[in-house]
Amino acid sequence: MPTKICACCGQSFPPDPRVKNQAYCSSPACQAERRKRWRQSRSRTDEVYLDNKSRAQRAWLDRNPDYWRTYRANGAGTPNKQIIDSKPALAPLSGLYRIQFIPNIDPAKSDEWIAEISPVCADCPCKENECKDITRSTN
Ligand SMILES: [Zn+2]
Structure with missing residues (x-):
């Protein structure tokens, strides 16, 4: 039976055939470490996501240079008021x-x-x- 080397404790372990690409043994400490590393890689992914999002927002502002001027002209408490006012009021959509x-x-x-x-x-x-x-x- 093939064994694998745990990425945490370095011990060899028999991999569970149900788990694909198993890299950690089944000991609670190593499973906790696996989850911790997964969370860390996940938050790095989220940083990339947030960075892309702020880039997209900057690009949007480049295309809409009047946004902040409009925002300031209407006072900080009423962001985007002019844009909101230019849209027709929406009635509730549910119903016949x-x-x-x-x-x-x-x-x-x-x-x-x-x-x-x-x-x-x-x-x-x-x-x-x-x-x-x-x-x-x-x-
Ligand atoms: Zn281990």
């Missing part, structure tokens, strides 16, 4: 909606669909969004 396709008569945008999305209850007989409440009892 009707999608109605509208003919697109603009030949320059012939590959686009125009769809109108409206809440079903806006013009359904209940008028009070009751039909959205599917758990409501009917007794």
Whole structure:
């Protein structure tokens, strides 16, 4: 039976056939060391990840040089206010909606669909969004 040399204690051990690339023997101290080394290599991986992320953020700022000017103009307590304000307010998305396709008569945008999305209850007989409440009892 082939044996392996433990990467921690240096003793030879019979590898468990269920464990691929087993490098540590089964002693609790060596298993604890294995987990510790795994965590350390993992946090190094995370550092690389964070470094890539901050690089990506810097690249984004290079493309959006007005971001911090806008941020400061709106006061530090309201980051990105102008960008937020320029977006239409989003209604809650859960519920029943009707999608109605509208003919697109603009030949320059012939590959686009125009769809109108409206809440079903806006013009359904209940008028009070009751039909959205599917758990409501009917007794
Ligand atoms: Zn060992």
